[in-house]
Each structure stands twice: as structure tokens, then as C-alpha cells.
Amino acid sequence: MIGERIERARQAAGLSLRALAEQVDLSAMAISKYERNEVTPGSDVMLRLAEAMGVRVEYFFRQDTVELQNVEFRKHAALSKAEERQILADVQDRLERWHDLDDIFPPSAEMKFKLPKGLPQQIGDLGDIEAIAIKLRDHWELGHNPIPDLIDTLEENGIRVIVTPYIGKERFDGLSAKVNDMPVIAIGSEWPGDRQRFTLAHELGHLILHGRLSEELNEEKACDRFAGAFLVPGEVVIEALGSKRKWLEPRELLLLKLEYGLSIGGWTYRARDMGVLDKTTHGKFYGFLRKQGWDKQEPGPAYKHEASRLFEKRIYHALAEDWVGESKAAELLGIPLAELHACRNMECSSDIAH
Ligand SMILES: [Zn+2]
The missing domain is CATH 1.10.260.40 (lambda repressor-like DNA-binding domains)
Structure with missing residues (x-):
């Protein structure tokens, strides 16, 4: 109605x-x-x-075509109900447009989310999550390299990713949900890229680990461990830092952050988890970062924002093949027809703005 x-x-x-x-x-x-x-x-x-x-x-x-199920916010307590509704309404709108596009250009079977075979039914130790992260990387043929576009990787593997405008500032990281069995992850648009990537990988962790953790394990901590291990596998941590260190240089970690899209803070936890730093030294090093205020605001250049491209790519694909007309394409993209013409002439205002 x-x-x-x-x-x-x-x-x-x-x-x-x-x-x-x-x-x-x-x-x-x-x-x-x-x-x-x-x-x-x-x-x-x-x-x-x-x-x-x-x-x-x-x-x-x-028509209402999309029903969001199992919605879980990753937020701070101060996010207001009105902000939650605003975020949900935006996510819903974007998912409806996706749903319309799916009717015009159905996704292939490879684009359906599947878990890798042979995952353990019961995980009793956080350390076991390292092997699970590798299993998923293998399943998605990612090797051990940095993942340049995490959103693209998730989308190509059947997870619908929504980047929603910055609502609720510092209080909203992301949310996960399901639409007709398809997993959905939404993140805020304005967070630094490394933070967006950690949220995405953490939510991916929930999809893989939920229902498999023994009672002693905290699911949030387990998903954080998964996120770190998925973004930078243990072997890579040791290759990059060495197997044993007495201290780390912040700039060294900044360079690794720019390469792998994992924050400086995230790297210190990887160093601890892989035994590169012992617990005491990690505590001291983290304390040193905190003293500079670098735990809240990381120093140096930021890692680029993550962007979702699949939706737009598929619309232009559909246009080229005449599966969709220009006016429907503009509606799906949420832009005026004149802007669509400009984009088809390779003069998109969003490209000029960047
Ligand atoms: Zn979580």
C-alpha cells in the first residue's frame, strides 16, 4: 500500500x-x-x-518484495530507535531494487552463498578458527594474498552487501540479516575502509561460526578472531612480521595496513594471536598506542573506503543487452535519467566528485 x-x-x-x-x-x-x-x-x-x-x-x-529476517545490529547502545528505523528503511529500499534487478537479470548458480565442505561441527578453541578462515579462503580461491575489494568478493560469493549512508555517526557499524535465505550485510558508508572491512569480515564470521561454537566461547570474540584470520592468515602474519618480535614499529604496521586493509590495532592482535608478541608485550605495545590516542584515531593515511560495484555493473550489462530500458535502469540506480545518459557517456557526476 x-x-x-x-x-x-x-x-x-x-x-x-x-x-x-x-x-x-x-x-x-x-x-x-x-x-x-x-x-x-x-x-x-x-x-x-x-x-x-x-x-x-x-x-x-x-510492491513490497523483500522481507528482512533475523536482523542483528552491530551498534553502540546509543543508536536511537529512529536511527535504526532510518537505517532499516534505507537497507530495505536498496534490497528491493536488487530484487527488481534479479528479476531482469537472474543471478547465476555460482552466485549462491555456500559454506565450504567439511567445517567442524563443534569448535572448542579460538585457535581452531584460523584453519576455518583458510578453508573459506581456499573455497573462494583467494590464496594468501591481500583481498583488494572485500565487498566485491562477498557479493560474487552470494552475500548481498549494502552500503548505507552515514546514519547514527559513531553509533552504527553494520547489520546482518537474511532475505529469502540470502545473507545480507550492511555497513555504514563513511567509516574508514579498514573498519568497514573488519565489520564485513566479522559478520561473515557469524555466518560461518554461528551454531558451531562450544559454550565456553564468546561468539563476538570468535567472530573478531575470524575477521583477523580471514583478512590476514596466520602464515602471512609470520611472513610479514617474523615469528618472534620484542617490539613493533607503528609505521611498519601502517604500511601493512595499507597493503592488507587491516587496521594497525588489528595487526597488533594478529601479532599476539600468532605468538609474534607475547601477551605482556602486546599489552605494553597496545598501551603505547593508546597513550598517543592512536587506538581511537589511527595515524597516517586512511585505507580507502569499500564500495559496492556489482549492482551497477549488472545494470549496465543489462542495458547493453537490452534487457532493461533506460528509464527502469535509472530508477533502479536511483538517479535521474539525465545522469544515466551522462554515465553512459562516461561522464558520471559521481566519478567527477571522487
Ligand atoms: Zn557480532
């Missing part, structure tokens, strides 16, 4: 009834009536609403 869609678009835009009413020059009561399907807005009101909420009018008429 149109009413629910208006409400969701409003939440996605982070607007209260009153704020929206002011923008479109109506009363909050009138909007509330639209949302409860008591009154259907006329086409000029629909246009004003769409403009104020940053959606296209088609959005209001789209």
Missing part, C-alpha cells in the same frame, strides 16, 4: 511527520492520513513528497 511506502520513505529520509509536513506545505495530520491509507495523495502532492524525501514517485507504487 502507498501509505506504508510513504512512511518508510519518510523514515529513510530521517524526517518526522512535522518536518516533512513543513517541507511540502501540508499539515502533519494530512501526512499521517496518507500514511494510514485514509486518504490517497494526488499526483502533485506525490511529486512534492517524493522530492522532499529524495525518492522517485515510482517508489510509492513499488
Whole structure:
């Protein structure tokens, strides 16, 4: 129904009834009536609403095609309910567009998420997670190299990744959910790339480890261990740092961060987990980082943001093959038709902005 869609678009835009009413020059009561399907807005009101909420009018008429299940937020307690709703509404909108695209251009069988064979049923020790991370890397044919585009890797292996605008600042890292058995991971767009990658790999850890951990193990810690081991396998840690060290240089870790997309902090934990630093030295080294404030804000150049490309790639593929018209393509991309023309002429404003 149109009413629910208006409400969701409003939440996605982070607007209260009153704020929206002011923008479109109506009363909050009138909007509330639209949302409860008591009154259907006329086409000029629909246009004003769409403009104020940053959606296209088609959005209001789209069928609900996507139901998010098992939603788990990775957040700090202070994330407000309104922010949660705003994030969920945006994720839902992007998943609906994905769903529309799947109808036009169905995903291949290889793009279905599958766990590697032979995973242990019961994991009793955090150290066992190292081998599981390697197993998944082998399954996805990643070798031991740095993973340049983690989102691309996840998407090609059947995990739907949504990059949502920076809502709830410092309070929202990401979320995981399911849509028709397909795993979904959403992350905030503005976190540094290394932090986004850790969140993605941590959520991947939940997909692999959930239900396999013995009672003594904490799932969050296990997923952190998985994330580190997946981003930088143990062998690589030892190759990069040496098997035994008495201290580490922050700049050495910065260079490794830029190579592997794992934070400086993350590298110190890998060093400890692989026995390169003993526990006491790791504690001292971490204390040294904390003293400089480098545990909160890492020094040196940032690792590039992760971006999702598969959705856009598949739309242009579908355009080239005439499986989709330009107006539908623009709607799926959420851009004006003129912008789509510019993009087809290789003059996308998003490329110029970067
Ligand atoms: Zn978690």
C-alpha cells in the first residue's frame, strides 16, 4: 500500500511527520492520513513528497518484495530507535531494487552463498578458527594474498552487501540479516575502509561460526578472531612480521595496513594471536598506542573506503543487452535519467566528485 511506502520513505529520509509536513506545505495530520491509507495523495502532492524525501514517485507504487529476517545490529547502545528505523528503511529500499534487478537479470548458480565442505561441527578453541578462515579462503580461491575489494568478493560469493549512508555517526557499524535465505550485510558508508572491512569480515564470521561454537566461547570474540584470520592468515602474519618480535614499529604496521586493509590495532592482535608478541608485550605495545590516542584515531593515511560495484555493473550489462530500458535502469540506480545518459557517456557526476 502507498501509505506504508510513504512512511518508510519518510523514515529513510530521517524526517518526522512535522518536518516533512513543513517541507511540502501540508499539515502533519494530512501526512499521517496518507500514511494510514485514509486518504490517497494526488499526483502533485506525490511529486512534492517524493522530492522532499529524495525518492522517485515510482517508489510509492513499488510492491513490497523483500522481507528482512533475523536482523542483528552491530551498534553502540546509543543508536536511537529512529536511527535504526532510518537505517532499516534505507537497507530495505536498496534490497528491493536488487530484487527488481534479479528479476531482469537472474543471478547465476555460482552466485549462491555456500559454506565450504567439511567445517567442524563443534569448535572448542579460538585457535581452531584460523584453519576455518583458510578453508573459506581456499573455497573462494583467494590464496594468501591481500583481498583488494572485500565487498566485491562477498557479493560474487552470494552475500548481498549494502552500503548505507552515514546514519547514527559513531553509533552504527553494520547489520546482518537474511532475505529469502540470502545473507545480507550492511555497513555504514563513511567509516574508514579498514573498519568497514573488519565489520564485513566479522559478520561473515557469524555466518560461518554461528551454531558451531562450544559454550565456553564468546561468539563476538570468535567472530573478531575470524575477521583477523580471514583478512590476514596466520602464515602471512609470520611472513610479514617474523615469528618472534620484542617490539613493533607503528609505521611498519601502517604500511601493512595499507597493503592488507587491516587496521594497525588489528595487526597488533594478529601479532599476539600468532605468538609474534607475547601477551605482556602486546599489552605494553597496545598501551603505547593508546597513550598517543592512536587506538581511537589511527595515524597516517586512511585505507580507502569499500564500495559496492556489482549492482551497477549488472545494470549496465543489462542495458547493453537490452534487457532493461533506460528509464527502469535509472530508477533502479536511483538517479535521474539525465545522469544515466551522462554515465553512459562516461561522464558520471559521481566519478567527477571522487
Ligand atoms: Zn557480532
